[in-house]
Every structure is written in structure tokens, then in C-alpha cells.
Amino acid sequence: MRRIARLLLYCGTAALVLGLVQFHATYIGHYDAFESTRFAWALAYIAVLNVAAYAVGLPDLPRNAYQALGLAMVANIAAGLFISLVQLGLGVAILPRFVVFWTAGLLVPGYALCAFVAAQGRRDGRRRDRVLAVVSEEEAAALQSDVRRAERRASLVKVVSHRDAATIDSGRQPLLEAFSGVDASILVLDRVAQNDESIVAQAALLHSRGVRIRTLSLFYDEWIGKLPLSELERVALMFDIGELHRLRYGRVKRLVDGALALAGLMVMSVVVPVVFVANLFGNRGPLFFRQLRVGKGGKEFTIIKFRSMTPGSAATDAGEGVWTTDDDARITTVGKWLRRTHLDELPQVINILRGDQAIVGPRPEQPSYVSMLHEKIPFYDLRHLIRPGLTGWAQLNYHYGATEFDALEKLQYEFYYLRHQSVALDLRIVVRTLRQIVGRRGR
DSSP states (O other): HHHHHHHHHHHHHHHHHHHHHHHIIIIIIIIIISHHHHHHHHHHHHHHHHHHHHHHHTTOOSHHHHHHHHHHHHHHHHHHHHHHHHHHHHOOSSSSSHHHHHHHHHHHHHHHHHHHHHHOOOOOOHHOEEEEEEEHHHHHHHHHHHHTTTTSSOEEEEEEEEHHSSSOTTTTTHHHHHHTHHHHHHHHEHHHHHTTTHHHHHHHHHTTTOOOOEEHHHHHIIHHHHHSSOOGGGGOOOOOOHHOOOOOHHHHHHHHHHHHHEEEEHHHHHHHHHHHHHHHHHOOOOOOOEEEEOOGGGGEEEEEEOBBBBBTTOOOOOOOOOOOOOTTBBBBBHHHHHHHHGGGTTTTHHHHHHSOOEESOOOOOOOHHHHHHHHSSGGGGGGGSSSOEEEEEHHSSSSOSSSSSHHHHHHHHHHHHHHOHHHHHHHHHHHHHHHHHTOOOOO
């Protein structure tokens, strides 16, 4: 259903715009729509509409009809303004106002309908991916929590202990009995269950009946989008990392980082005067905040941000800070606005141009935190094999962390990014980051 919704949105947009152009050419303007330059601009308008719809999260993200209508209006207004500005700059009418106005009027309810179809697909997906897990009690609690924010919708319908799943009496098959009545479609086995021959034998029978079998690690990777530390062994870390093992990807990533950072630098030149004036009223002190962070290969660098806290309340490159919380009393009035709009992060484009950071990667941490977390969290230094990022997979999938537990959780998402690092995943992270900024969700 979700694929159908996307197909309806993108193809429907194209059909509507081209249909309106043809209607205008035949009955109003009396010209050949397909031989005029307006046909090329109509294709450009279709592309702008589809990009705008995707950027605001249509058709997948809206949770209700009001949100769907609101996002549909935002996408159409943004596309209409873009075409209007292009027409103003060129000084010619590239598309009739009839086409632009009627497109917006018809696409707003159309996009909302696509969002409704996608929502039905999400509900169907939850019914399809029903999970029965043979795991320890501790792993079950973590799995139940993680499934709620999974990349692929699923529900944990039953947990069976190792003892209850294993065959003790030769005539019984307790794992098969556990499946009766729960209508599960996926069986998840942790390492202990995988080492029990009687459990594996029952899993083989379920597999032959159409049940999908996954190790706990593989289920996390495919459905949740992270790698659980409880399942990792050193041999499991022997996967290729794009930035290290694929030379072409590394070069493309660096070129894209540089291009986006240059664009960000132009935006920053406009934002700096605004932030400077705002600071005079609610954030007196230095414009920028500088602090030592740990980058690729454990090399330290100085990160640059717009200051959002009272001067001297946070660590500089000469000292150590404390974990920052969302409601931290040190954050000023203007600082709250900078953080809410994410403008405080904008000066990091300078770090990206210097090569200290990338657009996408793990969040750079302070040296004192790195030293502490290195001692307490296994494999923590793996995150320093690549450049830290302005945004990243962990930032999108886990809330703003302020404890060692949060650092451990985020590291598991960072392992997922290391394992799957690619241009496609980077693009997905950038687009989802823009979506979160528009929706003011996440850090």
C-alpha cells in the first residue's frame, strides 16, 4: 500500500500537471503544448512538486488528516513560490497561472488521499510483521522498546525463554506450540537459542511452513536499523566501511561534502548578522562557541557553533563540560531559538570545508567523554574510523543523549551506519534530517 501511495503521488502529479497544460493549450491559449517551451517547464514543475512533497514527508509521515492537509499545502505553496520566483527572474511567463493555481487546488486533497493510502499500508505492515522471539529476559525488554521505533513496522507478540523453547521430552515441540494462536510471521533467535540444536530443529520446521527466521543481530539490522552490542563479537565487526574500503565512495562523499558546505557558507553569511543582532537582546557575549572534539582517527579538532549558552557556562577548548539536557538552565532565550531551528549547528560548515567533519557521520564528542566512554563501552573507538558528521543515523533514530546509557544506545545505530555506509544511505539521512527540521523533531 505504501508503494502504491508513492506511485499515486508521483505519477498523479505528472498526469495532473500535463493534463492541465494540455487543457490550457487547447481551450484557452490555443497553442501546441508539446512544441512550446511550456512543456519543458511543465516537466520541471512536476519535478519541483515531487521533491517538495518528498521533503515534507509525503505520503509516509503524516499521522492524521489535518497533518496530511497541512503538509500538502506546504509542498504546493513551496513549489508555486519557486516557479513564481523563476518567472520573476526570467521576466517571462513560463507556466500559465491557470496551471499553477489549479494544480495546487487539486493536489492538496490528492496528496492527503495518498497519505491516507500510505497510512493504511503502515497498519497492514504492522499486522504482517508479527515477531516471536526466543531471547533472554533482558534482551526481550530491550527488543520490546526498540521495536516501537523500528524502521520497518513490527510488533513483538510473544517472548519464549530458552528453557521453554528447548525440547526436553522427545515427543514435544514447545516452540511450535508457542506459535499456535499468535499468528507470528518472524522467529528471532539470540545466540543462546542458536546454539541449542533442539530449538534450531524446530526453527527449521517453522521455516518450511513459511515463517521467516532471523538471528537477533540480523533482525536488528533489517527491521530496527542498528546493531545490538549484546550480539556483536569481534568477527562480526569485520565488514567493509565505505569511507575506508571503497575509494570511489570516499572521494564522492568528500566532493559532495565540500559542495554542500560551500552552499551552507553562503547561507551562513546571511544568518550571521541576524544572530548578531538577536544576541544583543537575549544572548550577550561572543557570537561563536568553540570546543575541542574528537574526529577521525582520534585526532582532536575545534568545532565551531553559534553560542547558545551563557558565556563561561559550558566547556571551551581549555576545559571540560557536563552533559547538556534539553531543558538546560544554561541555554539562553536566543540559544533556545537557535537550537530549535538548528541554526546553532550551521557554522560547522567551516569544519566540513577544513576536512574535520562530514555532512553525515557519527556525532563528534568531547575528548573527556571519549576517554570515559572508551573505558566503559566495547568497540567505542570504531566510530572514529570515519569523519564525524553534522547529522547522522544515530541522531535521527535516537533522542538527544545526556547519559552513558544514551551514548551506548546511539553507538549501536552508529555501527549500523558504519556497516551500510553508502551514497544512498547518506542521501536518505540528509533528506530525513531536513524533514525533522521542518517538523521541528529531533536534534
